[in-house]
Amino acid sequence: MLKVEHIGIAVKSLATAIPLFEKLLNTPCYKTEEVASEGVTTAFFRQGESKIELLEASTESSAIARFIEKKGEGMHHIAFEVTDIFAEMERLKEEGFELINAAPKPGADNKLVCFLHPKGTNGILVELTQERPGQ
Numbered sequence: 001m002l003k004v005e006h007i008g009i010a011v012k013s014l015a016t017a018i019p020l021f022e023k024l025l026n027t028p029c030y031k032t033e034e035v036a037s038e039g040v041t042t043a044f045f046r047q048g049e050s051k052i053e054l055l056e057a058s059t060e061s062s063a064i065a066r067f068i069e070k071k072g073e074g075m076h077h078i079a080f081e082v083t084d085i086f087a088e089m090e091r092l093k094e095e096g097f098e099l100i101n102a103a104p105k106p107g108a109d110n111k112l113v114c115f116l117h118p119k120g121t122n123g124i125l126v127e128l129t130q131e132r133p134g135q
Helices: 014-025 063-071 083-093
Strands: 003-011 031-035 040-047 050-057 074-081 104-107 112-118 126-131
Touching: 003 014, 003 063, 003 126, 014 040, 014 050, 050 063, 063 074, 083 112, 083 126
Parallel strands: 003 050, 074 126
Antiparallel strands: 003 074, 031 040, 040 050, 104 112, 112 126
């Protein structure tokens, strides 16, 4: 794992959260993006080499909607950048971690992503990210 790529924060409303985080971080939101396959709309902020990703549910059945229903707004996941997501997934499986995804899938911000189940990571949802090749 190369670095913390971003921290994901579940929010009820991007319209409310974006101005708040712009003030908090003293930087503008540089990108919003809908990820229809996940039922979310995201907003990104850059701080140094790391990013903050706000996630708003765009469907009532999305993982973010369920997360907010159970736990309220707050930290949803931490994402680590990797060089080779396939090799890192294999390594983690061999180490006994449970992968939520059998294969990487397209995520926001031009990434391939895979999640580790929080029951094996002290309750933290961990995301692996790699820049999508050829994009």
